[in-house]
Amino acid sequence: MLSAFAYLTSEVDWCEGNFEHSEVIAEYYNTISNVSFFLLFPILLYLNHQYVQQRPLFAYTSLIAGIFSTYYHLTLSYVGQLLDELSILWTLALMYTFWIPKCYFPGFIKDRTQFVCLMVIATVVCTLMSFIKPAFNGYLLNSISLHLLYLTCQELKKCSNPRVHRIAAFMVMWWMLAISCWLSDKWFCGFWQRINFCYLHSFWHVLISIALLYCCPLFIYFDSRYEIPAFEPELEYWPSDSWPIALPYLALRTPYKRC
Ligand SMILES: CCCCCCCC/C=C\CCCCCCCC(=O)N[C@@H](CO)[C@H](O)/C=C/CCCCCCCCCCCCC
Numbered sequence: 001m002l003s004a005f006a007y008l009t010s011e012v013d014w015c016e017g018n019f020e021h022s023e024v025i026a027e028y029y030n031t032i033s034n035v036s037f038f039l040l041f042p043i044l045l046y047l048n049h050q051y052v053q054q055r056p057l058f059a060y061t062s063l064i065a066g067i068f069s070t071y072y073h074l075t076l077s078y079v080g081q082l083l084d085e086l087s088i089l090w091t092l093a094l095m096y097t098f099w100i101p102k103c104y105f106p107g108f109i110k111d112r113t114q115f116v117c118l119m120v121i122a123t124v125v126c127t128l129m130s131f132i133k134p135a136f137n138g139y140l141l142n143s144i145s146l147h148l149l150y151l152t153c154q155e156l157k158k159c160s161n162p163r164v165h166r167i168a169a170f171m172v173m174w175w176m177l178a179i180s181c182w183l184s185d186k187w188f189c190g191f192w193q194r195i196n197f198c199y200l201h202s203f204w205h206v207l208i209s210i211a212l213l214y215c216c217p218l219f220i221y222f223d224s225r226y227e228i229p230a231f232e233p234e235l236e237y238w239p240s241d242s243w244p245i246a247l248p249y250l251a252l253r254t255p256y257k258r259c
């Protein structure tokens with residue numbers, strides 16, 4: 001049992017060489033690049049504080065995923081890998097349970113309570129299955145992004161706001177860059193080793209964090225339109241619209257009321 005915590009017991013070993021820069025950190029760049037998840041957390045929280053006040057549940061999940069991902073790359077242990085993957089699975093399950101608009105529920109589901117039960121059962125089953133072949137979990141988790149893409153397309157069809165379309169386009173661009181790095185690190189490691197450039201998984205950490213900077217405001221914008229009718233949601237940029245590099249966030253405006 002204790003051996004599951006031991007260094008180098010994980011089923012997946014990423015392309016970066018082990019213990020090349022430190023005696024205690026198995027994959028040095030893959031570990032330190034997790035700093036992007038720790039930055040993501042306060043940035044999302046600060047920029048979207050109005051939304052977080054309305055629906056506080058969602059704020060802490062990216063931090064937990066970041067902690068376990070750091071532990072995993074630091075040790076490459078079996079337990080580290082499972083914690084990394086299961087924290088993402090449960091984060092995404094939590095997001096789905098509370099963020100998915102009712103119109104996307106399967107036909108046999110009547111209300112959110114039933115949907116919560118369905119999500120709990122599905123997540124517990126996936127959790128148990130993930131112990132069977134942990135190496136497969138990464139593919140499963142990444143395939144959830146395809147469903148997020150589908151949901152984005154459906155919502156964009158209902159929305160003519162050019163700002164929303166622009167943020168969605170940026171999210172997809174960053175996600176495509178991120179997933180290319182993740183797959184390339186897995187499939188073409190021999191090539192990257194030959195040219196002595198084995199850092200693509202650490203690029204993935206940074207690029208998927210940037211994609212989430214666009215993904216989160218977009219999905220909480222969709223959610224606000226359905227679930228917080230007392231406010232008018234608007235997507236804005238920090239520090240300003242006119243800056244060449246700016247971060248999108250959700251502002252909740254009180255609609256002007258005529259007497
Ligand atoms: C207002 C505040 C809201 C805060 C919400 C925070 C939402 C965070 C949501 C998800 C967290 C994902 C964290 C990803 C951690 C990745 C760690 C990692 O790299 N693990 C790998 C092993 O080291 C593992 O192989 C990767 C597995 C795949 C993970 C897939 C994550 C998908 C995230 C969805 C991104 C959507 C982008 C847009 C899609 C079109």
Ligand SMILES: [Ca+2]
Pocket residue numbers: 013014015016017018027
């Ligand atoms: Ca490695």
Ligand SMILES: [Zn+2]
Pocket residue numbers: 030069073201205
């Ligand atoms: Zn990783």
